[in-house]
Amino acid sequence: MSVSGEIIGAVLILIGAIFSLISAIGNVRLPDVYTRSHAASKSSTLGVLCALVGTLLYFLISDGFFSIRLILGIFFVFLTAPVAAHVICRAAYRSQVPLAEQSVQDELKDYYMENEIETAQVEDKEKIAVYQGK
């Protein structure tokens, strides 16, 4: 009985760790902040959820211990990680972080122009040039 718990826990934890590594590789290699947010929010959340579910199942099968705190942690991470990624992306767009050079469309720009929504002031154009030149 204990062996099956160890196998299930080890497999889920290893899958979660590999997903976290893939997320980190995407976070290093992708070109700008908007594409990086895909890597940083989705696959990272999946990785930590796999690791936490593996921990929960390990303690449930080998000890018979069902942890409400761990369920609460899973629920909280699942709830807050997309919200955090959305808030960061909105802050990046409002503070005029430029898109990558190979991106082809910016629909939000037209919306902002039409409705004259105020974005944060970046007076010095050199800063944008530094961002684009990386």
Add this chain to the structure above:
Amino acid sequence: MIFETVLITALCILMLAILANLYRIVKGPSSADRVQALDSIGINLIASTAVFSVLLHTHAFFDLILLIGILSFIGTVAFARFIERGVVIERKR
């Protein structure tokens, strides 16, 4: 024996992920990149705390998982508001 080896391997993989995110924090062109990488490091810390609690076979770290999650989320939202508006807590008048 194999179980502990797999857990330590998972910890090493998580350490590599944290190092990659640390590179993004140092390099990242805008501060939104840095905040995003910090949020990602918080999530990886949650995962490695869970792996440690399996490795040491203790229930004591489950509170810590919840606490790191809450602190990481609040820090991310505060940083994002600071990037967006220049202040964290806004006064209405």
